[in-house]
Amino acid sequence: MELTNGTYTIQGLNVADICKEFGTPLYVYDASKIIEQLKSLKNAFSDTDVRIKYAAKALTNISILKLLKKHGAGVDVVSLQEAHLALGAGFPAHEIMYTPNCVDFEEIVEGVSLGLNINLDNLSVLEKFGKKYGNTYPCCVRLNPHIMAGGNYKISTGHSNSKFGISVYQLPQIMELAQKHNIIINGLHIHTGSEITETDVFLKMAEILFGIARDFPALKFIDFGGGFKVAYKEGDMVTNVYDLGLKLGKAFKEFYLSYGRKLELWIEPGKYLVSGAGTLITKTNVVKSTPSVTFVGVNSGLNQLIRPMMYDAYHEIVNISNPAGSQKVYTVVGNICETDTLGADRKLNEVREGDLIAIKNAGAYGYSMASNYNSRFKPAEVLILNGEAKLIRRRDTLEDILRGQIDVI
Numbered sequence: 001m002e003l004t005n006g007t008y009t010i011q012g013l014n015v016a017d018i019c020k021e022f023g024t025p026l027y028v029y030d031a032s033k034i035i036e037q038l039k040s041l042k043n044a045f046s047d048t049d050v051r052i053k054y055a056a057k058a059l060t061n062i063s064i065l066k067l068l069k070k071h072g073a074g075v076d077v078v079s080l081q082e083a084h085l086a087l088g089a090g091f092p093a094h095e096i097m098y099t100p101n102c103v104d105f106e107e108i109v110e111g112v113s114l115g116l117n118i119n120l121d122n123l124s125v126l127e128k129f130g131k132k133y134g135n136t137y138p139c140c141v142r143l144n145p146h147i148m149a150g151g152n153y154k155i156s157t158g159h160s161n162s163k164f165g166i167s168v169y170q171l172p173q174i175m176e177l178a179q180k181h182n183i184i185i186n187g188l189h190i191h192t193g194s195e196i197t198e199t200d201v202f203l204k205m206a207e208i209l210f211g212i213a214r215d216f217p218a219l220k221f222i223d224f225g226g227g228f229k230v231a232y233k234e235g236d237m238v239t240n241v242y243d244l245g246l247k248l249g250k251a252f253k254e255f256y257l258s259y260g261r262k263l264e265l266w267i268e269p270g271k272y273l274v275s276g277a278g279t280l281i282t283k284t285n286v287v288k289s290t291p292s293v294t295f296v297g298v299n300s301g302l303n304q305l306i307r308p309m310m311y312d313a314y315h316e317i318v319n320i321s322n323p324a325g326s327q328k329v330y331t332v333v334g335n336i337c338e339t340d341t342l343g344a345d346r347k348l349n350e351v352r353e354g355d356l357i358a359i360k361n362a363g364a365y366g367y368s369m370a371s372n373y374n375s376r377f378k379p380a381e382v383l384i385l386n387g388e389a390k391l392i393r394r395r396d397t398l399e400d401i402l403r404g405q406i407d408v409i
């Protein structure tokens with residue numbers, strides 16, 4: 001979204017016009033931004049045989065999946081439902097990484113029957129897998145390296161108290177199971193969390209993985225997961241993907257030369273690819289002044305963007321209807337019967353009832369974490385593609401709320 005000559009636009013389209021056409025609240029995604037991010041990763045790792053597996057859970061709309069596929073990405077899924085979406089979007093099964101956690105073993109059996117790459121993160125599951133498939137179907141192993149990484153505790157997944165991965169200290173058990181059941185371990189995986197800024201964390205992960213990888217002769221790839229941080233506000237630390245690509249690529253090459261065979265380097269960016277491309281546009285229902293705070297009450301809330309309440313995430317907020325208005329301090333809240341602050345104490349150009357309020361960086365974990373809480377409708381989604389605004393998901397209707405309910409009274 002850009003401000004030119006007093007008007008907010010996306011790919012030259014007036015955002016207010018887009019809202020007139022499709023209504024609010026509205027998730028709007030700029031396809032060119034997504035492609036740009038994908039390209040920057042490819043460039044950053046240009047010397048490496050990199051495979052970019054988009055973490056679909058960040059934004060699962062089928063048009064987004066197809067767009068990423070068209071531009072050369074693979075995909076990482078965490079449920080069978082996401083796997084079916086990815087297959088529906090045209091990803092061949094062998095390009096889909098399936099990383100479930102604490103699922104019923106039947107869901108792994110189905111993943112095998114679909115032909116997905118299977119990533120296992122539990123010893124008991126590895127044992128069941130070995131007993132059932134032996135050397136007939138390979139699998140990847142997700143390790144927990146015991147590193148605290150990422151923005152905060154809730155989004156860190158590779159520390160010692162995290163439920164994810166098999167502890168690196170349990171390596172002997174992994175080896176024992178692999179030998180006993182002739183399991184072909186074709187990949188090693190680490191995903192330590194979201195919002196990792198330092199290249200050093202990835203290099204440290206690499207060091208751990210490379211040390212372990214020598215004991216696995218059948219590897220095809222090593223997967224470093226996602227977690228690349230983007231800027232949520234000016235001056236925010238971000239992952240320098242160029243620095244990362246250069247250093248990790250170099251370390252990886254040194255490793256595989258000593259390993260004796262070229263391997264693929266996999267990464268699983270979610271947020272990095274789609275966050276900045278997305279904006280949630282809302283409308284101001286009320287401006288409410290109390291003796292201490294002036295609230296802007298918009299027609300959205302934690303049901304449509306839960307990150308501020310769930311992770312204390314900061315999303316930049318702008319009043320796109322009054323870009324020249326004098327600045328005042330507001331607290332932007334939603335219309336849910338719950339404290340649903342979207343941004344506290346923000347300087348916005350004067351807000352009037354009816355003004356459009358944009359919440360930026362909402363492409364990742366926005367719509368995909370949305371719910372129908374308060375029986376409200378999930379918003380529509382629009383993709384700006386080649387200068388045209390295309391509806392990629394209609395707004396809910398009352399039928400969507402009632403679907404599946406059974407009246408027995």
Ligand SMILES: *Cc1c(COP(=O)(O)O)cnc(C)c1O
Pocket residue numbers: 055057058076078099191193194195225226227228268269270271272364
């Ligand atoms: C969520 C997730 C990712 C993506 O994380 P981002 O922070 O969005 O990059 C990658 N891999 C796995 C296994 C995940 O669960």
